[in-house]
Amino acid sequence: MKPVQSALLSLMALALTACGAEKTTQDMTVATVDAARILAADQEPQNWLSHGRTYDEQRYSPLDQITDKNVGDLGLAWHYDFDTHRGLEATPIVVDGVMYVTGSWSRVYALDAVTGDLLWEYDPEVPGEWAVNACCDVVNRGVAVWQGKVYFGTLDGRLIALDATTGKPVWDVLTIDRKYPYSITGAPRIVKGKVIIGNGGAEFGVRGYVGAYDALTGERVWRFYTVPGNPADGFESPAMAEAAKTWTGEWWKLGGGGTVWDSLAYDAELDLLYVGTGNGSPWNQALRSPDGGDNLFLSSIIAVRPDTGEYVWHYQTTPGEMWDYTATQHMVLVDVEIDGRMRKTLMQAPKNGFFYVLDRETGELISGKNYVAINWASHIDTKTGRPVEDPRARYYQNPWLAFPNPLGGHNWHPMSYNPEERIMYIPAQEVPFLYAPDKDFKAIRPGINLGIDMAAASMPDDKEAKDQIMSMIKGHISAWDPVAQKELWRVQHPGPWNGGLLNTKGKLLFQGNAAGYFVAYDARNGAKLWSFPAQTGIVASPVTYSVDGEQYVAILAGWGGVFPLLAGEAALKSGKVSNNSRILTFKLGGRDSLPDWKYVEPELPAPPPMTNDPRQVSAGNALYHRFCSSCHGDKAVSGGVLPDLRYSTALQNEVWFDITEDGILKENGMVSFKDQLSGAQLEDIRQYVIERAHYLKKISGKTDSLSQ
Structure with a gap:
């Protein structure tokens, strides 16, 4: 560390002696977070000041009142029930006894961190119909706090600052052009007085970027595009001019992708902001860049200057x-x-x-090894930094059964680093996927534009084939040695899509899982030490904090995200759960309890008669998997969040068209499709779902009530 910076941090630590000491609930200030406090976060471990607790995003806490020796005494201190029933993915921010957190539909809540009492709530009133522009549920991963304000992004593309005391809006700015189907689900970071936020929408044909906004006024300071636009319009920066050399065709007409929808990190000493970018749009490169190319800056880590957005380096x-x-x-x-x-x-x-282990000053690859089983590439060439691909994996003409699938070996659920054991804990998963080119691709807006045949990737009905595929679908915690690049041990889960991770000085590793349990493990060897039945699947990440000398551990519990929406039967691999949206907060000796609840299998009504027209069902299958499966599941099997269409009474009559054509449920996120699909096509989809309802009746043995 440079001498001046070292002295500065020492002064910060001294200045924080007073404000860093634990405040009682009667003597709390309101979100007085600034750079000094975040940089010196270890001086006040009782707070969780930033998304990853610190700018380095390690998600390690120095708190050690709760340990491997006494975690068995952990009990529920309080819980808070949300009035929504969609996925919960947020990391709570806790400052001086107050918890700030987001729920579904971008709503924000401030709660007393000791009692769970609601202090205020803010609803940004996201239009329900905007949900059609969100690939992966109406989720939000959290807020940032800074100098008495709470900042968050909304599903419909706004960035909002609230007064931390009252929850009243201070400013509200639109960060997108609403002609395009952008969304925001990620948590902002605040660096040097600037609120940093990206967006999602690559599956829908948008051009990615990340932006910085003045924390006081909301005025945009800079924007860094992650893929080039139309060359005829000129390039916004030299970086975009260079990136354009790696694209071919007319990619800008399809958006390009590269959205910055989640991870950010900041190094104050190097003064570098690190930005992670997303996938191409469409997925199939042959459609967006027909002559190939690297397509910068898709799937890249980019270092920029936080003051200006100036490009410094990238690694793809x-x-x-x-x-x-x-x-x-x-x-x-x-x-x-x-x-x-x-x-x-x-x-x-x-x-x-x-x-990947990169030099964060230069972007140089130090090492790269696969942490899950893969088949699209054999290894990373350490000289070039590039993966050595199996050419068959590029499914330009022929399908390819790939590991990992689009969920990845690891998705957004945060890792956690243990600086004492030098272990990275990864919420890993292994799921196969058949990539097949869409021979009839035509770009649609609004609508999902992948360029692959989703129906071809569906779960087979054949039991033997299905069982084989289901046996491949796994999830686990990988305790990874990042220096030796090897797995030290793992905790095996029944299935994927388990929550993010937290580890503490108390030698504990916490994770919620898809089976509906919040679990504490020994951080040294993965031994299970404690668990709590959450009555719902957990995908979010826990935090720990302390008030009045007492340590708490909190987690948002609420099944959701893309996997339960899209994966159909595969989403049930860990067991059948539904969404019960809550905050669960624990302490030693906690005596709160949840109301009695258990999952009850709904009764399947007799479906309407089938037309027995194979052509119609086949057409409906293709249309369903292009337009409907991203929310209602592969083969019309619900993963436990949205209604299972096979059970819907709307199949029986014209209500089907009231919903799909007239949009009577648009406020719930179910929009009209009359601009994309004809009445005949909507009937094809209905007949496909009816066929699936009959099939469910058949395999469940309840054929006596079938309507033939």
């Missing part, structure tokens, strides 16, 4: 990306000894299955 994890192998996954900054010298590293386990 998946050149010419065409599998939805994003690099938006959690980035962790670690100073670690490698080959006898200390290195400032950036570590990431992106979707493509390789664990």
Whole structure:
């Protein structure tokens, strides 16, 4: 560390002696967070000041009142029930006894961190119909706090600042052009008085970017595009001019992708902001860049200057990306000894299955090894930094059964780094997927534009084939040695899509899982020490904090996200759960309890008669998997969040068209499709769903009530 910076941090620590001491609930200030407090976060471990607790995003807490020795005494201190029933993915921010958190539909809540009492709530009133522009549920991953304000992004593309005391809006700015189907689900970071936020929408044909906004006024300070636009319009920066050389065709007409929908990290000493970018749009590279090319800056880690957005360096994890192998996954900054010298590293386990260790000053690849089983590439060439691909994996003409699938070996669920054991804990998963080109692709807006045949990737009905595929679908915690690039041990889960991770000085590793349990493990060996039945699947990440000398652990519980919406039967691999949206907060000796509840299988009504027209069902199958499966599941099987269409009484009559054509449920997110689909096509989809309802009746043995 440079002498001046070292002295500055020392002064910060001294200045924080008073404000860093634990405040009682009677003597709390309101979100007085600034750079000094975040940089010196270890001086006040009782708070969780930023998304990853610190700018380095390690998600490690120095708190040690709750340990491997006494965690068995952990009990529920309080819970808070949300009035929504969609996915919960937020990391709570806790400042001086107040918890700030987002729920579904971008709503924001402030709660007393000791009692769970609601202090205020803010609803940005996101239009329900905007949900059609969100690939992966109406989720939000959290807020940022800064100098008495709470900042968050909304599903419909706004960035809002609230007064932390009252929850009243201070400013509200639109960060997108609403002609295009952008969305925001990620948590902002605040660096040097600037609110940093990206967006999603690559599946819908948008051009990615990340922006910085003045924390006081909301005025945009800079914007960095991640893929080039139309060359005829000129390029916004030299970086975009260089990136354009790696594209072919007329990619800008299809958006290009590269959205910055999740991970960010900041190194104050180097003054570098690290940005992770997403997949191409469409997925199939042959459609967006027909003569190939690396397609910068898709699936890349980019370092920029936080004051200006100036490009410094990049590393592309998946050149010419065409599998939805994003690099938006959690980035962790670690100073670690490698080959006898200390290195400032950036570590990431992106979707493509390789664990990367980069020099975070230069972007140089230090090492890269696969952390899950993969088949699209054999290894990383350490001289070029590029993956050595199996050419068959590029499914230009022929299908390819790939590991990982579009969910990735690791998705957005945050990793956690243990600086004492030098272990990275990865919420990993292994799921296959059949990539097949869409021979009849035509770009649609609004609508999902992948360029692959989703129906071809559906779960087979044949029991033997289905059982074989289901046996391949797995999830686990991988305890990864990032220096030796090897797995030390793992905790096996029944299925994928388990929650993010937290580890503490108390030698504990916490994770919620898809089976509906919140679990504490021994951080040294993965031994299970404690668990709590959450009555719903958990995908979010826990935090820990302390008030009045008492340590708490909190987690948002609420099943959701893209996997339960899209994956159909595969989403049930860990067991059948539904969404019960809550905050669960624990302490030693906690005596709160949840109301009695258990999952009850709904009764399947007799479906309407089938037309027995194979052509109609086949057409409906293709249309369903292009327009409907992203929310209602593969083969019309619900993963436990949205209604299962096979059970819907709307199949029986004209209500089907009231919903799909007239949009009577648009406020719930179910929009009209009359601009994309004809009445005959909507009937084809209805007949396909009816066929699936009959099939369910058949395999469940309840054929007596079938209507033939």
